[in-house]
Amino acid sequence: MGKARFSVNGVMLVAIVFAALLLFFSLVMVDKADRRVVGEYYPIEGTKLGIRYTTLEPSGLCEGSRNTAVLKVEGTFGHDWGMALEGDALYVNEYTVTDLGITMCKLVRIDLGTYEKTTVLNDALLRGRCASGELVCMEGAFLPVDRPEENPLCRLYRMSEGAFVRERQGTAVLFLDPGTGRVLRRVWDENAYGDDFETRWIDRTMEEAAP
Amino acid sequence: MKFGSENKGLTGGTLALYIWQLCALLPLLYVVGCAVQLLDATRGGGFFGWLFGVGVCAMPRAEALALSLAYRLTAHEAVVCLAPALLALIVGLFLVKPLKCGGKTARLTRVAIVALWTVDLLAGLLPLAVNTVFGWEAALPGMAIRLACLALTAADLIADRRTK
Numbered sequence: 601m602g603k604a605r606f607s608v609n610g611v612m613l614v615a616i617v618f619a620a621l622l623l624f625f626s627l628v629m630v631d632k633a634d635r636r637v638v639g640e641y642y643p644i645e646g647t648k649l650g651i652r653y654t655t656l657e658p659s660g661l662c663e664g665s666r667n668t669a670v671l672k673v674e675g676t677f678g679h680d681w682g683m684a685l686e687g688d689a690l691y692v693n694e695y696t697v698t699d700l701g702i703t704m705c706k707l708v709r710i711d712l713g714t715y716e717k718t719t720v721l722n723d724a725l726l727r728g729r730c731a732s733g734e735l736v737c738m739e740g741a742f743l744p745v746d747r748p749e750e751n752p753l754c755r756l757y758r759m760s761e762g763a764f765v766r767e768r769q770g771t772a773v774l775f776l777d778p779g780t781g782r783v784l785r786r787v788w789d790e791n792a793y794g795d796d797f798e799t800r801w802i803d804r805t806m807e808e809a810a811p
Numbered sequence: 812m813k814f815g816s817e818n819k820g821l822t823g824g825t826l827a828l829y830i831w832q833l834c835a836l837l838p839l840l841y842v843v844g845c846a847v848q849l850l851d852a853t854r855g856g857g858f859f860g861w862l863f864g865v866g867v868c869a870m871p872r873a874e875a876l877a878l879s880l881a882y883r884l885t886a887h888e889a890v891v892c893l894a895p896a897l898l899a900l901i902v903g904l905f906l907v908k909p910l911k912c913g914g915k916t917a918r919l920t921r922v923a924i925v926a927l928w929t930v931d932l933l934a935g936l937l938p939l940a941v942n943t944v945f946g947w948e949a950a951l952p953g954m955a956i957r958l959a960c961l962a963l964t965a966a967d968l969i970a971d972r973r974t975k
Contacts (some may be wrong), residue, residue, distance in 0.1 A: 603889045606828045609907065615836055619843050628845040653916040683857065698886045700852035743816040750855045752841060753943070755889060759867075759944045760879035789896040 607735065625698050629668040641666040642679050644690070648711070651677050652694070661690070661710060672715045675708070681743075682726035684735055685793040688712050689734055693726050695743075702753055703743040705734075709781055723761065728799065732805035734784060738792050739772035746793050775806045785810045823963035823970075824910045824921050827904060831960055835899035838878075844890040852888075864945035868953020870895060871931045876941055890895025921967050928961035 641662075643650040652662045652669055662669035676695045679680065684691040690710045694717075695703050707721040718753050725741035740758060748754035749771075771792035775785040787801075787810045801809050841863035844850040850859055867875050874895065882891045909920040935942050935954055943950060 608832055609900060609903045612832055612836070612896065612903065615839070616896050616900060619839050619896070620893060622843050623846050626848075627889055641823065696886050699888050700842070701857075702852055745853045751853070752854060752856045752860040752867075753882075755864065755944045756838075756867060756879050757882055758879075759941055760876055761940075762882055775839060 604710060641669065642686070644665075645685070646685060646704055647712070649690075649752070651679050658742065661692075661715070673710055673717050675717065676706075677708075681705075682728040682736075684726065684729050684778060689778075691726055691778065691781075698753075700753070702745060702751075704757070705741055705743065707737055718764070720776070721774070721783075728802050730802055730804060730806055730809060731773065732807070734806045735776040735778050736776045736801050737776060738797075739786075741771070741792075773801055773810075775810060822910065822967040824917070825907065826925065827924070827960035827963040828906055828910065828916060830963075831869070832899040834866050834869040834925060834956055835895045837862045837869070837897050838892045840866075846889065852872050861949055863958075864873050864949025865952045866895075867954040868945055868949050869929070869954075871957070872934045874898070874932070879941075918968070918971055919965050921971075924964045925961060925968060928957060929962065932957055932961060 635655050637655055639654040639656060641650050641652050643665075648663055649672070650662050650666070650669060651660075652671070653659045653676065658671055658674045660674040661672050661677060663672050675699075677694055678693045681693055683693070684775055688711060690712055692710065693705045693710060694708045695705055697703050704723065704745075705725045706719055707724045707726050708717050710717050711756070721737060723741070724737040724739050725743075727738060728734045730736050740761065742748045742751070742754050742757075745751050745754055746752060748758075771789055773787045773789045774783050775787075777781065777784055785806060821946075841850065841856065841859045844859055845852040850856065856863060865961065867878065870878070878895060882888065885891060886974075898905060905922065909916050932954070935957065
């Protein structure tokens with residue numbers, strides 16, 4: 601056998617192929633082999649609607665009870681962090697999960713008459729309504745990451761968000777008008793993921809929390 | 812290692828290319844570690860998270876921004892982190908020969924590389940989120956790597972001028 605020549609291109613090729621195979625087997629094949637069945641249904645109070653999350657059928661907003669639910673708007677919605685009904689509109693979080701399990705959120709508004717879904721805010725997590733009725737959101741939230749400002753993948757994601765402005769520390773807490781979805785106030789919070797978020801932002805009026 | 816376009820073999824320019832290529836593997840290392848569950852993607856990342864940051868900071872700013880946009884649009888870490896490694900391989904396959912062949916082609920290739928790295932380094936000095944999002948602990952080594960690539964390639968051009 602002749603002398604093998606060291607080549608960085610060769611090393612790159614081997615590394616890429618090896619990495620691609622590892623990623624394929626650990627992300628794609630393991631996912632396909634996962635046979636866990638999830639089927640959950642969360643009724644929305646005051647309506648005939650509910651949020652269905654299941655691995656058997658498409659998830660989304662449904663009409664009816666758990667056993668008779670008819671899918672109206674498809675999507676992975678969440679009610680646990682925050683949801684708000686405003687007249688004929690439902691404000692709810694919609695989630696996208698990445699390959700490695702980081703969940704990105706956006707705030708959507710669903711018209712309960714036409715079942716039309718519109719994105720109100722990208723990269724925002726609805727936490728609920730404050731005492732004066734405005735919607736309270738966290739901007740740039742990732743789940744289940746506790747400190748996204750230190751997580752390398754979250755940092756990569758945030759690099760293109762406001763890439764040409766000076767970066768601020770902490771997370772922006774937004775107050776939105778529930779009628780129009782317009783941002784009324786933006787306040788920076790360095791401890792937005794703390795356990796006292798509700799005490800500081802939800803239990804107070806907008807004027808008290810963000811004077 | 813020698814400097815100058817007339818030398819065929821390992822020169823400053825080819826070494827700079829190799830450094831840039833190997834740095835493109837750093838983000839992939841972190842993603843593979845998370846995929847095989849040796850690392851936790853939802854935590855801070857530790858040493859390998861720092862390496863991920865250094866790898867992204869060692870990329871030209873336009874490439875880093877494109878990587879971030881691709882991640883934002885696709886939500887697939889695996890694909891997004893394979894892309895810079897593939898790009899580095901493709902660029903390496905095309906650039907190694909012009910850099911090693913010597914003569915006017917090598918000289919012009921080096922001039923283009925030096926110009927691009929200079930613009931990139933100047934853009935990297937601006938106090939914007941795209942430059943500071945990974946913090947100083949990753950941004951400084953990343954900038955040092957880009958500066959080293961510029962210096963190595965520029966050394967070849969300087970050696971060329973001296974031999975003329």
